[in-house]
Amino acid sequence: MRFALSEDQTLLQDSVSRALADLSPLERVRKYADGDECSAPDIWAGLSDLGLPGLMIAEEHGGLGLGLVEAALAAEALGRMVAPTPFLGSAVLAPLTLKLAGTAEQQARWLPKLASGEVIAGVAISEAVAGARDDAGVTAANGRLSGKALFALDAPGADLLVVADRTGRLHIAEVAATADLMPCLDATRRLVELSFDATPAEPLAVGTTLDRLRDAAWVMLAADTLGAAQAMLDKAVAYSKERKQFGRTIGSFQAVKHLCAEMAAELEPARALVWYAAYAFEHAPDEAPLMAAHAKAHLSEIGRFIARTSTEVHGGIGMTDLLGLHYWFKRIGQNRQLLGGPEKVREIAAKLQGLIPA
16 A cells, blocks of 8 residues: 555645745735735635635535645645635635535535635634633524634635534624734734624534534644745755855754754654544544644644744844744744644543543
């Protein structure tokens, strides 16, 4: 048995990477991060031409009908370029929600629009997954939502929202009463606070759907961190071959060699972990929750190590805006905490294994 990416999967990731090199260079990322744009429609439109919004949507609804492994490969490419896109909400979590819990009518109404990129979807499940502060959380009654949802993903400018209430039940809403940008670490992925005031919404399924959504989100965040960490490693290696001190490139110094080697040694096994977690989501459902938790927690730790070490290799210039390293550094840092930091994720993993009471 061959445990490797297929030719089609490799081609998909290469195609997304080439498109992003044109659509989302560092100058475009910087313009988005330093401005007040809620979204980058030019980048998403270019990726829509590749069919990326419909990656996980069935062909009958205008999508490509691919799975979470392919989505993880795309997420890795997006993380490598720190691209400001609504990929997680629109291309992964919203289609998955409708697939698992939507009625035939809801699927027919929304999936073709999501596949074409016509509709952008945001997702508000942070409280249900990672816990909520006392004044947060959404309640549902008589087809309407009330309350606040914090740290909503891809919600700025969204046309459709997937919302989890305090009981863990999922709903879809077309309108939120208020969407306020929240202060956040990563300026390339804006988070919002959604305020609902008897907002009309359609309930979806109960049960394990939220858990499946959580697992998919954890894998996607791990893949995004994988791409961002690989970019930081590549930049550190390239810089070590160019920067000279005492008449020699710093890459020839043993200490710098060791730093780069340690980063590579930590990152390469993590790649297989992310791939298998994505594979298990669809082909080994009994293992999927635990593998997703391992991927999210481990990449959170590995990503932080590489972000710090790469910056150290760059020396003082690594802390400046000139190279833009901070965009990857902050992307990794925010991914670490979204939908639960590694400590919270490990706690959930321990409950899944019966090591601590659920």
